[in-house]
Amino acid sequence: MHPSVQSSSGVSGDAMRLADRASALLAPEGPIGRTMPGFEARPAQLQMARAVAETLEEGGVLLVEAPTGSGKGLAYLAALAVYLSRRHEFKAAASTATITLQEQLVRKDLPVVSDAVGGLPTALLKGMGRYLCLLKWRGLAQGLALITPADLETFDRWVAATKSGDQNELPGVPSWWGEVAADHGDCLGPACSLQLQCFALQAKEAARRAQLLVTNHHLLLLHRRFAGSATSPLPNAAPVVIDEGHHLADIATEVYGESCSDFALVALGQRLHGLAPSSKDPLHQQIEAAIAVHGSVMNAIRPKGFEPIPVPTLGSALSEGYLEALRRLSGDIGKRTWDVIRDRSGTSANERAAILIRMLDGYIAAIHSILAPATGTASWVEPAHQRNVTMVLRNAPIEIGGSLDGLFGEGAPPTILCSATLATGGSFAHLKAKLGVQKARELILRPVFDYQAQMRYYLPRTPLDPKHKEFTDQVATELLGLLRASEGRALVLFTSYEQLRAVAERVRGKLPYALLVQDQGSTTALLQRFREDVHSVLLATARFWEGVDIVGEALSLLVVVRLPFEVPTHPLARARFEAARSRGENAFQTIVVPEAIMKLRQGVGRLIRATSDHGVVAILDGRVLTRSYGRRFMQALPAAPPLQTHDEVAAFLNGTGVVGSRR
Numbered sequence: 001m002h003p004s005v006q007s008s009s010g011v012s013g014d015a016m017r018l019a020d021r022a023s024a025l026l027a028p029e030g031p032i033g034r035t036m037p038g039f040e041a042r043p044a045q046l047q048m049a050r051a052v053a054e055t056l057e058e059g060g061v062l063l064v065e066a067p068t069g070s071g072k073g074l075a076y077l078a079a080l081a082v083y084l085s086r087r088h089e090f091k092a093a094a095s096t097a098t099i100t101l102q103e104q105l106v107r108k109d110l111p112v113v114s115d116a117v118g119g120l121p122t123a124l125l126k127g128m129g130r131y132l133c134l135l136k137w138r139g140l141a142q143g144l145a146l147i148t149p150a151d152l153e154t155f156d157r158w159v160a161a162t163k164s165g166d167q168n169e170l171p172g173v174p175s176w177w178g179e180v181a182a183d184h185g186d187c188l189g190p191a192c193s194l195q196l197q198c199f200a201l202q203a204k205e206a207a208r209r210a211q212l213l214v215t216n217h218h219l220l221l222l223h224r225r226f227a228g229s230a231t232s233p234l235p236n237a238a239p240v241v242i243d244e245g246h247h248l249a250d251i252a253t254e255v256y257g258e259s260c261s262d263f264a265l266v267a268l269g270q271r272l273h274g275l276a277p278s279s280k281d282p283l284h285q286q287i288e289a290a291i292a293v294h295g296s297v298m299n300a301i302r303p304k305g306f307e308p309i310p311v312p313t314l315g316s317a318l319s320e321g322y323l324e325a326l327r328r329l330s331g332d333i334g335k336r337t338w339d340v341i342r343d344r345s346g347t348s349a350n351e352r353a354a355i356l357i358r359m360l361d362g363y364i365a366a367i368h369s370i371l372a373p374a375t376g377t378a379s380w381v382e383p384a385h386q387r388n389v390t391m392v393l394r395n396a397p398i399e400i401g402g403s404l405d406g407l408f409g410e411g412a413p414p415t416i417l418c419s420a421t422l423a424t425g426g427s428f429a430h431l432k433a434k435l436g437v438q439k440a441r442e443l444i445l446r447p448v449f450d451y452q453a454q455m456r457y458y459l460p461r462t463p464l465d466p467k468h469k470e471f472t473d474q475v476a477t478e479l480l481g482l483l484r485a486s487e488g489r490a491l492v493l494f495t496s497y498e499q500l501r502a503v504a505e506r507v508r509g510k511l512p513y514a515l516l517v518q519d520q521g522s523t524t525a526l527l528q529r530f531r532e533d534v535h536s537v538l539l540a541t542a543r544f545w546e547g548v549d550i551v552g553e554a555l556s557l558l559v560v561v562r563l564p565f566e567v568p569t570h571p572l573a574r575a576r577f578e579a580a581r582s583r584g585e586n587a588f589q590t591i592v593v594p595e596a597i598m599k600l601r602q603g604v605g606r607l608i609r610a611t612s613d614h615g616v617v618a619i620l621d622g623r624v625l626t627r628s629y630g631r632r633f634m635q636a637l638p639a640a641p642p643l644q645t646h647d648e649v650a651a652f653l654n655g656t657g658v659v660g661s662r663r
């Protein structure tokens with residue numbers, strides 16, 4: 001046992017179970033408490049650390065809902081650290097969905113936890129695509145479709161100076177980054193002449209030497225899918241804690257699917273021309289011909305409107321002709337003999353041809369699975385509005401559960417999935433069905449905040465019906481009353497831009513508070529203004545339903561305009577509903593409602609972020625009262641007393657005359 005990990009009972013280290021050692025690490029006078037400024041021992045944190053440690057020791061799957069403020073990051077890192085501290089040959093990983101949380105773990109929690117067990121080799125494992133591929137840059141930069149000469153020069157200076165090749169060092173990620181980024185799909189590996197200088201491989205080596213890795217869900221799933229051998233930085237046998245676990249299904253849908261833009265082949269074609277610049281060269285003509293067929297295929301599947309549509313069925317002559325032209329092109333590049341002499345860029349035509357063949361083959365595989373979707377998958381096209389990209393083609397599994405056996409199946413290493421919102425109505429049933437989890441220990445930790453005292457609900461006395469033609473006017477009237485009562489200080493969550501704009505038009509100029517509207521700036525800039533101007537009102541949609549962390553008075557009123565039901569027009573959502581129906585389920589009850597409940601819980605969770613916070617949640621969508629499913633929504637939210645009028649809202653927020661207010 002490391003001397004810094006002591007049990008309160010004085011039991012010697014080896015005799016102590018992992019759970020006791022993890023608790024000892026997090027005890028009030030334990031090694032973390034003695035060194036971490038502001039550390040407070042929390043019962044929920046200890047309970048979670050013990051449960052994680054037991055799962056690491058005994059195996060299986062653990063699902064933990066750990067509410068905001070429970071300190072779950074420190075809990076699982078402590079358990080992982082004690083698990084690894086005496087098993088130097090073992091590895092484990094903590095995975096998150098967002099870079100913000102990864103950075104917080106690596107900067108704040110991990111160093112303290114590592115010191116507490118006497119030093120643990122740790123690393124942040126990022127995706128290869130975060131690093132520059134020197135071979136692509138040196139050999140193919142001139143062929144980049146979107147680069148300007150000035151960009152070329154500035155970027156070249158960065159390439160000469162950087163030690164890490166990590167895109168994080170750049171002030172902004174250029175639109176053409178994807179074309180020079182390292183990619184496991186086309187990396188030449190040992191055949192690459194720049195292998196010894198390769199940034200991605202150096203980072204991978206550092207990760208291979210580490211015992212405890214922090215990574216992201218995308219990479220974790222990619223490793224589980226393709227690369228998790230014993231020598232990989234993240235072996236398949238390594239136990240893993242998946243934080244922000246409510247994002248896992250969506251990220252798995254991306255990882256186990258394929259995607260490409262309509263511009264991808266055109267950009268690649270430009271670089272392929274670098275191999276055969278003369279228009280008389282038959283290869284040059286072959287590339288031109290392939291791009292022409294590509295144009296016809298893209299025109300045949302382009303959506304007419306603004307919504308994603310299923311990939312239209314193409315005539316077999318067109319789709320087979322297209323794939324055949326691309327395969328022939330790849331084969332013909334491979335058959336030609338390329339020069340192995342390096343030019344001034346340090347690369348040879350042979351290497352450039354090799355990497356371009358891999359890129360082309362990757363594209364062919366993706367487009368094949370999109371145009372001819374396998375059973376159990378769905379393909380669709382989404383309109384896009386980026387430079388040169390007008391649509392994105394995608395394919396994904398309809399049910400993701402079957403793909404996640406490496407995490408949740410029989411024989412998988414210990415897997416712990418946690419988040420502040422994982423359960424619906426106190427049950428993990430929906431999550432388990434979605435992720436294909438058969439058997440798991442389950443833990444729902446008690447809320448850290450005193451919602452009975454800190455929070456109130458307000459629902460309009462006459463329920464508003466979102467289907468009513470005057471709903472938008474009614475929302476605007478309610479909102480004006482509420483915002484006067486709260487003196488601004490409000491985040492108003494919408495489910496569509498259209499409705500947001502319509503309501504913004506109706507309330508603008510009628511209140512003495514700054515009105516911030518989501519499309520007026522970047523998320524960071526808007527949140528900064530919202531925090532600083534305490535009485536401002538922020539109208540927002542999608543990404544503001546989660547991840548917004550505003551402590552204090554600036555967020556005193558949270559308004560939910562409509563229940564966040566997914567609109568079942570997306571081809572993948574439709575395919576999922578169809579699959580549920582064919583299993584004899586009512587897709588609305590088994591998919592739509594639980595998903596909306598999770599999203600509502602995320603949204604409502606924006607309000608109380610600290611024990612000093614207090615505020616009101618106003619739900620304007622009357623369906624929580626008038627529909628049978630409405631009760632499921634309210635039961636899934638933290639219990640707190642209701643308010644009846646705008647005056648009561650004002651009184652509660654001002655701390656006058658309302659029982660339970662802490663102000």
Ligand code: SF4
Pocket residue numbers: 132133134135136182183186187188189192193194195198199200201
């Ligand atoms: S080893 Fe792979 S990623 Fe690294 S420079 Fe070579 S081709 Fe690019």
